[in-house]
Amino acid sequence: MRIALATSSYAPHVGGVEEHVRNLADVLRRRGHEIAVWTVARDGKFSQEQRDGVQVWNLPAPLPARTLRDVAQFATAAPRAWSQWNRAFRALKPDVIHVHCFGPNGTYANALAARHQTTLMVSSHGETLADDAGVFEHSRLAQTSLRSAVHRSAIVTGCSRVVLADLEARFGLDSDKGFVVPNGIDLHETATADTSASVLPGVTGRYVAAVGRLQRVKGFDLLVHAFARAQLGADVSLVIGGDGPERTRLRELAVQNGIGHQLVLPGQLSRGQVAELLRNAAAVAVPSRFEAFGIAALETWRAETPLIVTNRGGPPEFVTHEVDGLLCDPTAIDTFAAFIATVLDNSSLARTLAENGRRRVESFTWDHTASAYEALYAQF
Structure with a gap:
């Protein structure tokens, strides 16, 4: 044709x-x-x-x-x-x-x-x-x-x-x-040849990751609040890859919530850098106020990293709660924070979510x- x-x-x-x-x-x-x-x-x-x-x-x-x-x-x-x-x-x-x-x-x-x-x-x-x-x-x-x-x-x-x-x-x-x-998604897309230090300067310990355009609908401000509420310790960072109009506000929110030193905003990343960011994360959050589908969820599954994803919009149509991801209303900050803390504290759950996600992504x-x-x- x-x-x-x-x-x-x-x-x-x-x-x-x-x-x-x-x-x-x-x-x-x-x-x-x-x-x-x-x-x-x-x-x-x-x-x-x-x-x-x-x-x-x-x-x-x-x-x-x-x-x-x-x-x-x-x-x-x-x-x-x-x-x-x-x-x-x-x-x-x-x-x-x-x-x-x-x-x-x-x-x-x-x-x-x-x-x-x-x-x-x-x-x-x-x-x-x-x-x-x-x-x-x-x-x-x-x-x-x-x-x-x-x-x-x-x-x-x-x-x-x-x-x-x-x-x-x-x-x-x-x-x-x-x-x-x-x-x-391209199942064979590989991480960049750069080291994680070159992608995330200053990040040496565990981190929670998110990626996307920094705009209100993506809910990264909700993630900042939830990350702070989770009280994960000073050695855990929050890394949000991408750029957009919410960048300055996110930085201000982090300072107001006492995690200014833990928030890393590396800016726009290449596709290889995104793959690397997600692969090395302790968990990935997709906190959108609304998400029509959520390609970041597929990218997280491909990286074999545990997924916490919004239940507002399309993700509940393909993510199964507590099987290959945790579905959460990101505006319910206490619940969102508890999910983040649970994934980082419960290695068995994190491994199950990651392994099931990697199998699930084969269909996409x-x-x-x-x-x-x-x-x-x-x-x-």
Whole structure:
């Protein structure tokens, strides 16, 4: 098949949807499909490039705004952008346009599908729910555009049932055409060749780890409170890998809670460094206020490290409490703290969670994910 993957973001940018689409493109290409990636150009400038054997189109996707100046800029930029999206379409002539993480990419892809009478498929990665900016709550354009695409789509997928439920409740998804396709992971991705000291300068003892963008929805402030409440001792550190707008607040919270010297914020880490961070941790926490799926849970299982994960959102759909992880409401600080302390104090429980998690993650490879999508493509 000829498949266009229209994504909100793509490599070299990093994040969940970027990894999902990059790995999906690679597997589908190796299986003989003709693949092109259409992604939103962050600088608004059109370009083309080859990445890992896949043609990547960086396409401007201007949208109308309310101010007169912005409306004028949109009127100038939109015709050229539309022409460039059509150019990408003509180059591939796709059998299906597959949208990932709906945004401006989805608006343009939906318009292309309508213009050329091409099959449209939309995959939501939780963007309607796990967004500090609340775009789909406040933007009439985003709401209308997503509803239109959901209506036009032959099939809609979500990374969890809770994501599909939101699309049904707020955006008119017919449950008969909604399917869950979980995220995947590279089981063979290895830790960086660097030593742990180079990744975590100053960390010499045990530590609790977390990774992700430092934003409110990820709940790292809740983790700081729970870690302090757990009273693990001065020789245990809390390491939160990633960067974002909450960085300064997390540092301030740690000082206020008396653990300023124990909090380590190493900033943005490479994928190898993330693998190493999780592999060497005493436990990994995923404390999100809401998590559509939780790739960090899969990364923790791969690292064979005990997992403590939020019960808000998708994780309860694939994590079994007290078998391969501990499910916890991160806003219940006392319970959260007790779970952290229990995992660090109970080596038998920690080992059981880690070993069961490593076995469980075998079911979440990118080959599994690609096969699920292929089965849906075959219905067109």
